[in-house]
Amino acid sequence: MAPDEAGAGAGPGRRSGAHQVLLALYALFVLAAGARAAVQLATDAGRAPVAYALSAVAAVTYAAGWVAIRRASVGRTGFASVMLWVELAGVVTVGTLSLLERDWFPDASVWSDYGVGYGFVPAVLPIAGLLWLRAQRRPS
Amino acid sequence: MHDLTHTALGQLTLVAIGYAGLVALAALGVTIARLERPPLLDNAVWILELLMAVRVVAGIGTMLKGDRPDELAAHVGYLVASVCVLPIAMQSVADDRGSWSSAVVAVAALAVTVVAVRLQMTL
Numbered sequence: 001m002a003p004d005e006a007g008a009g010a011g012p013g014r015r016s017g018a019h020q021v022l023l024a025l026y027a028l029f030v031l032a033a034g035a036r037a038a039v040q041l042a043t044d045a046g047r048a049p050v051a052y053a054l055s056a057v058a059a060v061t062y063a064a065g066w067v068a069i070r071r072a073s074v075g076r077t078g079f080a081s082v083m084l085w086v087e088l089a090g091v092v093t094v095g096t097l098s099l100l101e102r103d104w105f106p107d108a109s110v111w112s113d114y115g116v117g118y119g120f121v122p123a124v125l126p127i128a129g130l131l132w133l134r135a136q137r138r139p140s
Numbered sequence: 141m142h143d144l145t146h147t148a149l150g151q152l153t154l155v156a157i158g159y160a161g162l163v164a165l166a167a168l169g170v171t172i173a174r175l176e177r178p179p180l181l182d183n184a185v186w187i188l189e190l191l192m193a194v195r196v197v198a199g200i201g202t203m204l205k206g207d208r209p210d211e212l213a214a215h216v217g218y219l220v221a222s223v224c225v226l227p228i229a230m231q232s233v234a235d236d237r238g239s240w241s242s243a244v245v246a247v248a249a250l251a252v253t254v255v256a257v258r259l260q261m262t263l
Contacts, residue, residue, distance in 0.1 A: 018240060018243075019231065020236075020240045020243065020244050021240060021243045021247060024229060024232065024247045024248065027228070028225070028248075028251050031225075035217045035221070036195075039213045039217060041212055
C-alpha cells in the first residue's frame, strides 16, 4: 500500500488532515454533551441546574467549535482562533470552579474537574485545536 | 457495573467492547503507519456496526420483556448512539482513504467502546 499523501483523492474542501480527527471529536462531544444536558434538564433539572446548564453551554460551544475547525480547514481561521480560546477558557473556569465550589455542582457537568469524566479530552481538545491552528497558519 | 458474564446480553456487550477496542487499535495502527485506509478496516467497522445493531435489538427485547434499566433515558440515548456513531464517521470519510481517515475510524470505534461500557453501566 502506498504511503498517504495529504489531500490525495479528496476535493478542495475535504482534504485529508488532522482536522478530520478534530472534527470527529467535536461532533462526538456535541452529541455527548448535548444528549447529557438534554436528558438531565428534561428529567431532573432542579438537582444541579448550574451543572446541567453548563453542559448545555458546552454542547453549544462544541457545535461552534466544529464549525470553526471546518472553516479553518479551508483557510478561514478567524472564527476558530476566537472559539478555541473561548472553549479553553470555559474548561479552565468551570473545571476550577467545580474544584473550589463543590456546592455549585451536586452533579458533574461535562467540564467539571477539567473533564475527568471524559478522560480529560475536553481539556486537551481546545489545546490540540490551537496547536493545529498554529500549524495551519505557518507558511508552508 | 452489572456482571458482564452473568447474562447473554452482558456477554454480547463484552464481545462488543473487546471487538470495538480491537478495531480502534487497528485503525490507530494504520494511522501511525501512515498508510491508506485498507478495505479490511472498513469491513471490520461494518462487522462492529452489525454487532452493535444486534446488541440494540437484544437490549430493546430485554426492555420489552419488562426489564427496565435503572437510567432509562440515558440508556436509550446510549442505544441510539451505539448504532449512529460508526455510519456517521464512515460517511464523513467516504471519499477519503488517507491515513487521517483511519484516525477518524479510531475515534469512532473508541467512542463505541465507551458507549458499550456505558450501556452496561446504565442497566
